[in-house]
Amino acid sequence: MNRSWWKESVVYQIYPRSFQDSNGDGIGDLPGITSRVGHLKTLGVDVVWLSPVYRSPNDDNGYDISDYRDIMAEFGTLADFDTMLEALHRHGIKLMMDLVVNHSSDEHAWFRQARASRDNPYHDYYIWRAPADGGGPPNNWEAAFGGSAWEWNEATGEYYLHLFSKKQPDLNWENPRLRSEVYDLMHFWLGKGVDGFRMDVINMISKPYGPDGRLPDAPVVKPGFLQPAFGAVTNGPRLLEHLREMKREVLRHYDCITVGEAPCATTRQGMELTNEQGGALNMLFQFEHMELDSVPGHPWGKWGCKPFELRDLKASMTRWQDELVGRGWNSLYLSNHDQPRPVSRFGDDGAQRVVSAKMLATFLHGLQGTPYVYQGEELGMTNFxxxxxxxxxxxxxxxxxxxxxxxxxxxxxxxxxxxxxxxxxNARTPMQWDATPNAGFTSGTPWIAVNPNHAEINVAAEYDDPDSVFQHYRRLIALRRSQPALVYGRYRPILAEHPQIYAWLRTLYDDRLLVVCNFTASPAEFRLPDELDVVRWPLLIANYAVDPAQDLRCFALRPYEARIHRLQ
Incomplete structure (x- = not known):
């Protein structure tokens, strides 16, 4: 397996609106990020993924971009960006920008011209269709945020496609001029010194056009005319072709990190897109494990909730670990700006918050792939x-x-x-820096309420507590850096059918590491399989105090207990 810096890195995502406000307007900004670079250095991360800071009318909090080469006024200026980038690089931290090019804002200059006339040269930068026979939208696609994915444009007598908000029209990647524009803006940011891109819903850029240019209806999975479009629009026929062109025109000219957000991706598609020989990206964000607590086919979609089953999590993670090994690379995450807080979702945000947050961290950093930590996750921040x-x-x-x-x-x-x-x-409430009224986030009125538990859960308190969630993350990140087996070691699950324990080996040459996690609030008996011949088992990290005389071959795991041992 080829060794690469981005495989050995830990990435930290910043949601700039909620990270740190420097001027008292209640909105996080770039100077605020610059002022907190020391926190990232102390934590030990290698890369920052910055959610969009481009100029935007903020219909979808910056994921609707009106100017790809300028900074949102609320966040600062290009000079502030350069200062932040220099501070990150000075501390040995790389910067990954968010690239949002499946769609733009309807206030982008391209779309303002595109919607004015069918003859406008920018008209073909977007996707237009005539009404269906008898009027109405061209097909049954439902947008991710509700309603039809088609919006009427009076000036041209057509509908335009928007898979998200109606203020986020989809870009037409069939147009080579559009693709060239995207590559130019990528060169602009890479030329400024950024170190790569996280690519928003990148597997939606190739639409499933029929021979006559029609876009087919989505499968009917719920009552009513409108049906979820995601399954119909992901992993289109020219996706890999477009991304290989992007690699050829842009990415191969830089030593950069790339991760593609890929809803509905399969392991086969993961291998195709992240294979170092024939693929185009370093890794993907896939969503299988993020859907385990949703009821399939529920009329509410993702909002139809159910408890997740540990066996389902094991099966999903094991499939991605096994099928991408040597043929691609995994990204590892439990939260981001689109997901609820993991300790509330998969752990216990009450009495067992600290140990369960540490268990989830140990679980994530014990797998093969590049770990992602979302702001506040290192504190065990909870849902609101x-x-x-x-x-x-x-x-x-x-x-x-x-x-x-x-x-x-x-x-x-x-x-x-x-x-x-x-x-x-849940993920967008302000970062909890201290116990003051606005958690040290702002001196003004925060744009969204601060979680009331910030007096207990905050950076200042956790810095001073050697047993805090933050200090456990620091130790995990340092451990991963010192143990090549945690980066490159082969994954092998054990106790696959155990209803409480998720355990596996990481093996690199003669080095064997055992990761054990109790995913429940009840004790669980762990028995080492007989075929694993061991005489010593030094402890590398744990979220409880461990008696060194304890026999690893059979012991009781405490609620949400997690450990990593070396087997000798």
Missing amino acids: PFRGPEDLRDIESINFWREAVDGRGEDRAAVLDAIRRKGRD
Whole structure:
């Protein structure tokens, strides 16, 4: 297996609106990030993934871009960006930008011209279709944020496609001029010194056009005309062709890191896209494990919640570990700006918060792939106790509430419970720096409420506590850096059918590491399989105090206990 710096790195995602405000307007900004680079250095991360900071009207919090070469005024200026980048590089930390090129904002100059006339040279930068026979949208695609994925444009007498908000029209990657524009803006940022890109919903750029240019209906999976479009629009026929062209025109000219967000991706597609010989990207964000607590086919989509089963998690992670080894590379994550807090989702955000947050961290960093830590995850930050729609800021949650409660009269308590479990705003509450009224995030009024538990859960308190979640993350990141087997070692699961314990080996040459995680709030008996011949088992890391005289071959794991041992 080829060794690469991005395989050995740990990536930290910053959601700039919620990280640190420097000027008291209640919105995080680039100078605020610069002021907190020391936190990232102390944690030990190698790369920062920065969610979009480009100019944007903020319909979807920056994922609707109106100028790809400028900075959102709320966040600062290009000079502030350069200062932040220099500070990161000075501390040995690389920067990965968010590349959002499946769609732009409808306020981008390209779309302003495109919608004016069918004869405008920018018209073909976007995807247009005539109404269906008898009028109405061209097909049954439902947008990710609700409603039809098609919006009428009076000036041209056509519908334009938007797989997300109507203010996020999809770009037409069939147009070589559009692709050239994208490659130019990538060169612009790489030329400024950034170190790579996370590519937003990149496996949607190739649409499934039929021979006549039609876009087929999505499969019917729920009552009504509109049907979820994602399954119909991901991994289109020219995806790999487009990404190989991107690699040829841009990426191969830089020593950079690339990760593609890829909803609905399979392991086969993961291998195709991340293979070092024939692929185009370093790794993908796949979503299998993020869907294990959703009810398949539920009319609410992702909001239809169920408890996740550990065996399902094992099966999903093992499939991706086994099938990509030597043929691609995994990204490892439990949270980001689109997901709820992992300790609330997969652990215990009450009495067992600290040990369960450490267990989840040990689980993630013990697998093969590049780990991603989302801001606040290193503190064990939790979901927010939303009271109702007045607390929401995210377009997805707001639209769900409007459609379900206001539109269909669904049970208010059930909808609110789903948003508390799955809402994206859970990840977007301000970073909790200290116990002051606004958690040290701002001297003004924060754009979204600070979690009321910030007096207990914050950076200042965890810096001073050697047993904190933060200090456990520091030790894990340092351990991964010192143990090549944690980066390159082969993954082999054991106790595959155990309902409480997820355990596996990482093996590199003669080095064997054992990772053991109890995913439940109850004790669980661990028995080392007989075929594993061991005489010593030095402990590398744990989230409880461990008696060195304890026999590893059979012992009781405490609630949410996690360990990594070397087997000798």
